[in-house]
Amino acid sequence: MKIVVDRTKCTGLGICESIAPDHFEVDDSGDLVLLNEDITDDERATIEEAVESCPTSALSLHA
């Protein structure tokens, strides 16, 4: 599975970083950096939580 960020929606609110700091980090200009776009089965529940928690619905998971 891969994480995909819709850059037209993301405003760098950082809730994903709070939930999964090994995958998401907001940089100094306020843009979201994907530290690791591939996820393992073990990480899936946490990443799904991050996806669902995004206030701007900017994240999705793709096969």
Next chain:
Amino acid sequence: MPTSKAVSHLVVVGGSLAGLRAIGAARKAGFSGELTLIGAEPHLPYDRPPLSKVFLDTLDLGVAPLSTTFHDEAHLRDELGVSLRLGTPVSGLDLDAREVQLADRAIRYDHLVIATGADARRLPGSHGLAGVHTLRSVDDARAIRGALDAGARTVVIGAGFIGSEVAASARKRGLDVTIIEALPVPLSRAVGDELGPMVARLHGRNGTTLICGVTVEALVGSTRVEGVALSDGRVLAADLVVVGIGAVPTTGWLEGSGLALNDGVVCDATLSTGHPGVYAAGDVARWHNPLFDRSQRLEHWTSAAEQGAAAGRNAISPAQAKPYSTVPYFWSDWYDARIQFVGIPDADEVRIVEGDPERDPRWVGLYRSGDRITGALAVNGQSVIMKYRAMIGRQTSFREAIEFGQRRQLSPT
């Protein structure tokens, strides 16, 4: 259709973020019973933060502001299996009969999530005067948009976050804007007395007048507002008055129900009211936050979403109920600045670790209680705020947080 043993029924009162998340989480946890969502507003569940931000921006002629509706009706009905009862205010709760009372009937529940939110506090004497608005619903936001489109001279009453966002939107359009704040220090409840005024300087820098320590004597005008009379004798001309003086939890319908009410529905750490099957979430819930060992009622997007999901899950399986614990987080967008706060604002000490609030567009302040970091405020500090949130959650020492801040100051990413 089963006739002998009826299926279990989860009723969610409140058709906004927390209520919607309660439904989604219950289904995700495997709840296969009946689901009813009751909302006072006629609209499908929609998102509120954009209403005081991007929703108010200038658009080309004929272009409608983007809808903030979360899901269409078919998704709610077919994917989530929800019976929607919108435009339906509730009038009471019968804990013994396990019924929610509507104007014309009662709905029986097995599990109940109360997520009725909060109502914007109104200014006494403003009733029936055109041009005076609070901002809570999409209908409020449309009315304010319309007035801004017409070039309204704008007065905002209350220097809180919603009022400040409206002021920033009006300034972006080049309109004259004044904010009136009754307290001597702006934003003190939200971010504390020390940093509140530093955040509020953004107004002056962007051409918005902020007057503190002055109250509103009267609104001038007979059918439509024409001005605002202040306690210092001044009268400000106004075509649009936006009242942003806080919100009160929507608990009127629960008076006398037997639920404990104290500036919100009183809940334990699992968001349970202590009455069988009855949970609360979002702006209306006052719950015990284990992380800070204190009773809190938050009016933030993040906690409404998380509490909604937690209350939905706990309501359908009370035996497995888990406590909900959080480092509160909210954000606000003014002019070109993003303001983010994590933690709790009352502190023994507040220290600026990055930038100079007097002149830098980016700065960060940390809050100490005892020897722990318990809060952080960032203006344009998106790259560090969640790191401080994690430190607060881990109960990190203030010294360690300060050291981290000093390292970031020296070598930003």
